[in-house]
Amino acid sequence: MSYLVPAEEVVKAYVELRERMIALLRGLPEDAAQIIVPHCPEWTVQETVSHMMGVPEAIMLGDMEGVAGEEWTQRQVERHRGDSLKDLADAWEAQGPQFLQILPNIPQPTLSQFVFDVTSHEHDVRHAVGQPGARDSVAVTVGLGFIKTVIDSRDGIDIAEVNESSVSTFDLFRSLGGRRSREQIAAIGLDVEYVEKAIDPLPYSIPIIPIPE
Secondary structure (H helix, E strand, C coil), X not given: CCCCCCXXXXXXXXXXXXXXXXXXXXXXXXXXXXXXXXXXXXXXXXXXXXXXXXXXXXXXXCCCCCCCCXXXXXXXXXXXXXCCHHHHHHHHHHCHXXXXXXXXXXXXXXXXXXXXHHHHHHHHHHHHHCCCCCCCCHHHHHXXXXXXXXXXXXXXXXXXXXXXXXXXXXXXXXXXXXXXXXXXXXXXXXXXXXXXXXXXXXXXXXXXCCCCC
16 A cells, blocks of 8 residues: 655645755854764764755756765765855755756655655754754655555555554654664654564664654
């Protein structure tokens, strides 16, 4: 069964997220650029945002060799090495008209996967700079829908564990998205072993140390 949000809503979710992030970046002091992102400890805020706006840029440039791999992602970061947060906000805004012509043509589930990734990083950055928000956004719903679809496509794991949970959409999204530790997952009432099994084939894992949000 597919839990993917309809494509037009996914596009809207990205547009809203992009606007939120541009506003957030323009409101931050420039030294926030060098804050380490706890959920992505190898990256600063500046590097994380370079990736967030760098994926659409890579698509527009036709830079798709090794798509979704580490080298592909690192090229996005290096392309904006030294840019200020204002520079990144301006570039992200400027790419809008062209990329928003392309976005509706990206097929599912790739479209939802793209929004899942950028939404995960929105909340990574928000946590790093101490500005939580948008936890009830459409983008969070899109992201959870993508994860649920991936889980439900596999044998030997019952999506009912997620569907019947009373845990909030945001907490499910962060837990199943590899952003919550075993202790945090257990504290909100999710089965830790289930979550470990659910995300085992995905390109992330449960963090060892809790990162309170």
